[in-house]
Amino acid sequence: MNELSERIQSVQDGECVVLEKNRIYTVAPEDSFHVSGLFFSNTAKKEENPNGERFCAIYLEDKQDVTIDGNGATVMLHGVMTPFVFKNCKNITLKNLSIDHVRPTMSEYTVIESEPVQATLIIRAEFLYRVENNTLFWHSEPSVSGEPYWEIPYKGPGVLSNAFDPETGILSYMVRGEGDERGGFPDIAEIEELAKGLLCVKLRDRKREIKVGTVVQTRDIRRFQTGGAIDKCKQVTLENLRVYSMNGFGILGQNSRDLTYRNLNLTPKEGRTIVSDADFFHFSGCSGTVNVLDCRAMGAHDDIINIHGTHLRVIEVNRSKNTVLLRYCHNESWGFEPYEAGDEIEFVSGNTLLPFGSATVLAVEKQNDTDFCVAVSQLPEREFPENAVAENVTRTASLNVIGNTFERIPSRAILCTTRKDVVIQNNTFRCMGAPVICVADDANFWFESGRSGTIWFENNTVEDCGAVEIPLGCDVIRYEPVVLDEQSTQAVHEKIIIRNNTFINHLADRYTINLNYVKCAEISGNTSNVPLHIKKQTGVKLV
Template identity: 25%
Template sequence: MNLSTIYNFSKAIILTTLLSVSLSFSLKAQTKVYNLATYGIIPNSGKNSTPILWDLLKKIKAQTANNESVVIKFQKGRYDFYPVGAAVRTYYISNHDQDNPKIVGIALEKFKNLTVEGNGADLMFHGRMLPIALVEGNNVKLKNLSIDFESPQIAQIKVIENDTINGHIVFETAPWVKYMIKDSVFYNTGEGWQMQPTSGIAFESATKHIIFNSGDIRVGTKGVTEISPGKIKSYHWKNNNLIPGTVIAMRSWSRPAPGIFAHKGKNISLKNVKVHYAEGMGLLAQLTENIYMDGFGVCLRGKNDPRYFTTQADATHFSGCKGEIISKNGLYEGMMDDAINIHGTYLKLVKKIDSKTVIGRYMHSQSYGFDWGYENDSVQFIQSKTMELWDAKNRISSIVPIQANENDPIKEFRIEFTKELSAEIDPSKLDIGIENLTWTPSVVFTGNTIRNNRARGALFSTPKPVLVARNLFDHTSGCAILLCGDSNGWYETGACRDVEIRDNRFVNALTSMYQFTNAVISIYPEIPDLKNQKKYFHSGIRIQYNKFETFDRPILYAKSVNGLMFKDNKITTNKEYPAFHFNKKPISFNRLIGTEIGNNKVDGKLTDLLAN
């Protein structure tokens, strides 16, 4: 090796070493760590953490360059968050009450590469708040923390006497419930709020299962007197099912805010995050790309938790999202609606301005105020009465909100498409919905437990691939899985094209009747004029290797499907409850083609389920 070669080789080593050292320092400089205790946010202090953390978040945001990552660390313990000093925001949140402003406990807005490490932090909120908002974030992670409220808007009571002849019930409130009685009316009260419960969900005291065949019950909050503190007599409440010992979650239908709100985000990760209560849903994500949940829970605080309920509505809900939605190893229990619901939103085509331009309108009272689509998004059109799609798809060339004032919530859009619409797409002749195909996600829902909740288990409405595998559906009071679609009432899209449901265990689902609950697995698009439908709505559904443990008959119901497989499933019957469902067939179809049914066993014997 000559001197020139040695010199060049040595130079290369030095440069490589310097580059490595420089890169090492650069990488270290790109991550900033904030230990909250350093800034006076101390666990178990009882102090209001809201204003201190909000001020710190603003400083962190101002001090962070685009290439830097941020880690915010809690210590283990309880942190109290009060409305005083909180961020105040106008957020229009899908499938929630559109009342504004929202009081936000932790506003994480426009952060990139942010990790919030809880280390077992128990975040306790007070009053009516939106605990955590993840708005326009990219690569944001929440880890190892829980969300709860000191005073839930659900009043838990226990029946201690039931005079079924005279229609009198005596109940006692749970120790944490605060209330007042005014003009013989019971009001649940909390920090800055009061409400009269109008409905209830009744639970078995020992198992926390919802009472068989009860559904939503009327609660006796009018015509009451206090016998002693916490002990109340209701003089006009008659329900023979409410035996002494029954626990009831008394509630209203309000859902002002979720526990976690994700809006216009990308690459959002929730690991070992638990929501123990929220007055809306546990997690609501909209217009967000890629959401990863591992060990996420909307759940009680373990088997000894004296509460029987969690959230006022769905555990998780995804509206107009895209990319991937992954939920694995989760626990969803005690919520007042579904474990997961994934859909888009149909706009109603209300006016055709010309061959390329229309006006589309949000129709549901809980879904408006946010973007629906963007330039170059792919769309398709559907006839609302028959739920038949036009084959031709189109793209948005421009979309502009129609607002009288810039602060008005968005309810209508002027949309121009790249290609001319066919003459058939005419809102003066048909009710027509517009579906955004770009903002539809693929789904992986695996290894989760769903139990003791109201309404249904899992709802999916997306044309992208859906995998539902190795989950336990345990005493969901409605159907366990629903594939839906509706351009008439909820206006929630859309047709499923590739769904695999396998290796799940279903234990005594369908103990009460709710909307769309025709069987344990219910494929039930809302089609007002099915008899005139010529095409099919759903397709590509495969249901295999599942175990059904059931006290009743209906296992699978399907409507308007092209291509459905139900094979290699095992059904075991039991006597836990009496059979009661109106549907007496294990499998029942309404307008299907391309079915493949076989090798299914009932109590160990191969059985032709269609013949039963």
């Protein structure tokens, strides 16, 4: 085992571990913690990681009152790894540490010349590649076996590419070519290697010309590992971390209580344009208070923050035993326990997203990786509607997002579905491709729950956001619960206060606040250099 992991393995409760100042700790999958049975929300499908395997530089389980002080050190990861995992821990602090990969799993290249049927690409030396039969393959550094840890083609069924425009600062989805499953670089017919890291490529599609200066970011869509994970923990603090790259996913907080992320810097290393393959901060089934304070995050392929619970579909109801059979229905969430005795759950119509009953969990029996038989204190007297689901109300958190700077993603800044209070204050949002705030709730697709309470959005600066969605109306704030019943008009969400914010848009002639299935919105004291349109569903009260 490597020296860092060996030191962490010996940690005792109450200990403060101080790493060697400014040292670079190199960690590989072969000499790190290899842990199975770690099933994480919104990550790998069952066929991709059936045993929930994680290769970790830092792993703590059943520990309390532990501080790991990096003291300016760097954890340099080989291959595909999760830098840290905390499981069943209490009062843990990780601080003053940098995290990077020897070879990031996101590959980047810049278009320096472009014509309708030809382009010239320049590739930095750290992004290892090979060319075979006029196909560009990206690969990692060699493992101990001499073979690379991973390799992917420049495009294909499991490969996705986005495009960053340094001129505008916008990171956007690439066009999906004919026959492509996902957006990506145009089909290459022929490759000439002019020099190492300099390729002239001939394109099959005359209509697909790529803008000169575009940086193409290419990755494997599979979420084998994460940028870190906190599972079934209480009182965890991440502080003064410098994260340069993440594999598969960002930092996941799952079924944990009271998490604080303070002064984290997740921005690209010089010469790179991207950090995370997906979200930066993901919170699933968390409770207590989640704090994201004074952080900077730039360059990801999905949301900055996503906080939600999980709707499990009601499969069977046994009234004689007061039990329900509940199922995870999205293929990226499975294996982890959704409830424990004493949790309060709410039964919800999958078509209207409105509750029709509640109960206390008495016992949970796992049937398999997706199905759980749950005994409850009582069942609703009414019949269960079509597509009924259940949400764990106990595992919902309040959220404070204060004093941060968030930049350059193609999607939403904050995807927020939690019924507890949400405070979003004194932040800067720049070049978000989609709305700064999206309040969803869904019981049929992603199954991310649930209804929201009151959101305070105050004293923030929003600049050039919603750019990817300009043709759709450039929403800057959007309520969009997935209500399938077209006859349903009752509000799902409670209230938002939008006050004393500065909106700036150089890319479009308007911003839109889009309000659907929310009871009330208070909007006052905001300034904008473009018209700020309010689009609302009938019945939404404006104050």
